[in-house]
Amino acid sequence: MTPGTSATSPRWTGPATGADLTLSFWRREPGRARWLAIAAASLAAAGAIWWSATRPEGLVSPLFLPPPLEVWEAFVRLLSRPYLGSTLGQHIAASLRIVIGGWLLAGLVGLPLGIAMGWWKRVRWISFPIFQILRPVPPLAWIPLAILWLGIGDSARIFVVFIAAVVPWVMNSMQAVDSIDGILVRAALTLGASDRQILTRVVCRTALPTLVAGARIALGNAWTTLVAAELLAATAGLGYIALNASRTLEMGILLVAMAIIGVLGALFSIGMHLVTRWVAPWARSGVAT
């Protein structure tokens, strides 16, 4: 055993190191090639089942689940012809505009507020109770109130997205500042840094990974909430398409909308991971809240 790798390697995530050949096939971690093969086979099998179950003489009625080809045709049709007043691109743009707008707005408010709450105790005493009250209420429960206050325009949706995103922004920024090692701050003080320098150079920089993690969670929340908000109050957007397609029994369009919602959600998540690696490359992944 080389020094540094103790026998009780503390964390074991996922694959065991090296295949333990004394174990049966089912207990062994498959190698990379085998893993990919199994995964591909599984996807192919799922696709084949879908295709065969939805054939005209198949078990599943197309009203329950349409055949893959129909979904594809719906996608192509949506791309070229407007549906419910806008093309697919415009619907996507409408959704994105609101989600990014609400998210940025929440960051604009939440980030400084959270940092201030972590840094100045007085700010925390004043504003923390508000968030303690807001937190247990699901953002979706704000939708009716938002509609009552702001109508069914963009502002109601931005408001709901804002509510959903602002809590992780604030909580993570506060926690990030809170968990800074006091030694760092004292060291900077000893070296003659001013209060402002400490805040900008030491605190904000050390807290960066957690701040970005907060931004990621906020964006995820924002996206989830937007879809719900679009189901209730919208005249364009992916959630709006989905609900309308469900009412008019256009299963193909409904599935296309769901798939795009999923793909965009995945892109957000991947994009934020890349951003984390870019702004704070020293951070280890997985600052979960």
Place this chain on the structure above:
Amino acid sequence: MLLLLWWLATAIPELVPPRVLPSPFDVVRRFVALAGEPFSGATLLGHAVVSLQRWGIGVLAAMALGLPLGIALAWLPPLRAVVTPGFELMRYIPPFAWVPIAVLWFGATTTTQAAIVFIAAFPACIINTQLAVAQVDPILARAARTLGAGPARTLAKVILPVAAPTIFTGLRIAFSNGWMALVGAELVVGKQGLGFLISQGQINDSAATILVGMTTIGVLGTLIDAVLQRTQRLVLPWRPVAARPTE
């Protein structure tokens, strides 16, 4: 402090119209009224019970499926390779995106609501269970094996007790996800429930009703979590191994 501000804002006439923000007294009055007489088909208690029922069904289903599957996925790696691609595809679709299709499949019934709760709770359930089991130090499993325990016994007597606290924390996340999703589902479809109550408040232009509903939802959510936390301390008093449950 906040209450005082709220009261002040509404007490000074013409500052904030009651249509936008009713005074605290109005909300309390509305609460008493809703608790006593039925609104939109049920009293406040009735709506809450309906919501809790739907939530219970969905969450129980998610647990019944998610726990064994999560354990199996961590224990049998090849199975993980089978399930991962499909799971990754589905994971990024938010629970509410399933509402329209659930309505088509199940109609405007309790099943639809419960299905949405299930979809919201299931991933947290399965991911955290898998994580919890996978993070148990393999040394323990090997030690048990050396001492002559078979796989089933190792799993039941060694792995699960160690993983249990983390699994439970995952369940708590799943339960609260389910509660949030239920509210969303009830806003869109359904004839009863707390989400329905606040959407009726919006239609009737009654901000007080909405606020009562929102408060009830928040309080119930907090209560559920508090009860679970207490249960965890009672049932699994030992400390979790260092493991972070996710979302």
